[in-house]
Amino acid sequence: KKGVFKENVKWCLVVTTPEDVHLLALTGTDTNNPTSPPPPSLRLIPTRFYIATDSNPILSIAGSADGRIFLGGYDGHLYEFSYDIVTSGGAGKTISSLLGGDPPPRQRRTKCRKLNHSGGRLDVVPVLGTLVNLFRGENGGGSTGPLTQIVVNDEKKWIATLSRSGFLRVFSFAETKVSLLSTLDLTARARAYLSAVAKGRTPLTKSTIVFAG
Secondary structure, three states: OOOOOOOOEEEEEEEEOOOEEEEEEEEEOOOOOOOOOOOOOEEEEEEEEEEEOOOOOEEEEEEOOOOOEEEEEOOOOEEEEEEEEEEEOOOOOOHHHHOOOOOOOOEEEEEEEEEEOOOOHHHHOHHHHHHHHHHHOOOOOOOOOOEEEEEEEOOOOEEEEEEOOOEEEEEEEOOOOEEEEEEEEHHHHHHHHHHHHHOOOOOOOOOOOOOOO
């Protein structure tokens, strides 16, 4: 992500635990630079970028070309790990600056948030919502189920998610907005196909997905 890390950071690694999601930086020797010591090596650097899972296990992770990180939760929701650097201070007046001295230095701090792009009413209290979903059974997020796969299409600006119960959802994403375009129940389509074959009917071989908007 531009403006967040130094130029020597080429990759990032997202590590999730039952309690937190951490963003780690990866640096390596420049293989195109003849002065770099062989062989090429990687160095893993901890950062201050992390968010809490709110007792909601993260089952899938995907990133976009511009550095956005999307997470699939057990509760069936699509989240984004938003991270940035905020610069503050330096504009105030101190005794030293009033007497002609240097102004106070500007401070850089990390800003992390977990954004829910498919939230419902239970997300007002994340832990309560997750506990309710856990008691619902294996499918967790009610009708959609836990998100087990996420695919990002940077060219078309689409995000496709697949849940454990067979729901395919497609989102569009812009700079600051993620919108749900369509939902398809793959399990129901498969059952309808097999039912038609068993009854000797001609199953529909073509399916049209209508995108909202």
